Amino acid sequence: MEDINVSKDITNGRTLFFNALKKGNLVTKLSFIVMGLGCILRGQIVKGLIFLAIQVGFIAYISNTGWYYLSNLSTLGKSAQYKVWNEELQIYDYIQGDNSMLILLFGVITVFICLAMIVVYAKSVIEGYKCELLRNAGKKPTTFIEDVKNLFDKNFHKTLLTLPVIGVVVTVIMPLLFMILMAFTNFDKTHQPPGKLFTWVGLENFRNLFSSDAKISGTFGKILIWTFIWAVFATFTNYIFGMILAIIINKKGIKFKGFWRTMFVLTIAVPQFVTLMLMQRMFQDVGPVNIILQRLGLISEPIQFLTNGTNARIFVILVNMWVGIPYTMLITSGILMNIPEDLYESAKIDGAGPVTAFMKITLPYMLFVTTPYLITQFVGNINNFNVIYLLTGGGPATLDYYQAGQTDLLVTWLYKLTVNEQNYSLGSTIGIIVFLISAVFSLIAYNRSASVQKEDTFQ
Amino acid sequence: MMDKYKFVSNKKTTGYGMRTKIANAIIYVILTVLSIIWLFPLVWLILQSFREEPGAYTPYILPKGYTLNNYIKLFTETKLFNYPRWFMNTFVVAIFSCIVSTLLVLGTSYTFSRLRFKARKPMMNVALILGMFPGFMSMIAVYHILKSFGLQQSLVSLVIVYSGGSALGYYISKGFFDTIPKALDEAAIIDGATKSQVFWKITLPLSKPIITYTVLTSFIGPWVDFIFVSVIMKDNYQNYTIALGLYQMITRENIYNYFTQFCAGAVIIAIPITILFIMMQKYYVEGVTGGSVKG
16 A cells, blocks of 8 residues: 655654654645645645644634633632522522533543644644655655545554544543542532532542541441452352352263253343342341241241341352352353363372362362452452342441441442432542552453463464 | 263272262252252242232242233333333333444454554553443443433433443453454455455454354343443433333332232343343353363
């Protein structure tokens, strides 16, 4: 295809950009002010016009609304909404003030637009300068039709990635940034726009969470510890027992292996929210399980599965085993069959029983192969919203905690703080901490995963 | 296989054979007991959905009378709980978000697997980091963004939420594309094919399993999601999806009257999802283990 490496020293965009400023002719220099001029005058009319249109649009946006949001970003609005007595109608008129939430949101969006604009601006200058270089070398710049064709060949990655990138930027990156910024504001119940303003408070939320507010930091400490206890138990009980289940189903001489496997897989297949909500109802103090146990005479008082703190914690771990063991069974079955049979044969000759074989052969081998999976599971459990929220709703509630119950994880606490309490600033602060915890473990997993290291081996 | 094994074990000493038999018998007992524990809630769900007597719970397991009324009522008594409407909502959202996310995921994973360009590694790293944030942390911000564009509590916003960031889940299909021999692409390019033609005419036809997997997972998503829809929809009952709607049926005020209908509604959606899942469990395993499972 077209080769634009006119001279060897022009390799990256940055050198091209500054060369255009230093060595470019008048038209190229003018294209620093009027975007796309370099392209229009040198035959790439459509491309140049697109650049020009982007420039006009950008200026219009900034002068219309963009500047208002950008200039207010540092204070998040100065004038709050207030009311004025209207003599004529005998009512209060509300005079609209600044809306901190919209300022923050559109401020972030405007910053994004500006960043994108800088990239497009540099690109327009470079494209114009490239045309000049090509002309000087006696070649013709690519036509618009050729550019479009390139989008399906040499630049096919741009075509394929455009929509995904837009999607991710709009629905993931911008909201995340918005949320991270909120952690540094005092956006809570008493600072709700449009009625009230909120503003930057620096690290105050983090300070509250860690030390200065005794109730919040106490709750945070206890929930953090419980989150880790939960994640460790939830991960390892599922892992060990799931593996044992897979081993006994795989054992030689056991018939109907497919049938047994399907029995357990069925419980994964049924949507989790259905089974979890069902469990929650079954184990109420007056629910069917307690009633049946009482009828059978096994217990005289109902067991408080969900209303006693310690019981509830044990209960969620047990139910999580019900949810998770089939998963591990399904995943490890295949890997278990890969363990060389002669290892077990020689162990048997050496007089090892099944328990020793499991501890000395199966477990080390599986740990070696499935460490990334195990760590992903661990991170998944730290963020295990469904099981906790649908089973106990974080309860039983306790007055010792700030807006949380005894089985609440950091993530369910975050959810309660934001959805029920509108304490967005504290919620976002917790979100950042959950991210840091997850990120550390995920990075370990990522670096250990074989599929990353041997990415190209199959190709 | 089995017969051969028996033959071999018979040749060994009877004591050894006896021991294996006893061990196997114990395992059968364990498996049976475990299966009962694991299936009990599901069986109970189905039984309750046919129960004739009203009430949230009964102090016995088997219902005294059986009826189809719970199922019929779901579709006829729609004043308070509009099950058909929720069903259609979920179906429409599932179809659209399935189309959008399949395109996004396949495009992204193919690009990262096959095409080489400067920003490839940095972009993959960014995707990795973005995946570590708890999903609904940004959900609340998404709600505010949608609200400022006047899209809050609408089905469109649900489609955006379910499919917008779907490209981040490209790992599984990238792993699949990685296994298609690169020689095929090269041969086609020598014959004058463009990269776009390679994608549409060579790679995609070879990728039916992974396309099926992507389509099915993104189709199932909206049926089983509870968190996102509860953040987005809040109190707009008309636009609820099945999961959120069913949750309303068993709140404290409603559970006495609607528990059996809840069970019926859950059974209706659980059946197709169960079938889909069992069909694609092989891909699911491969996806999670990163292809380390052979056979």
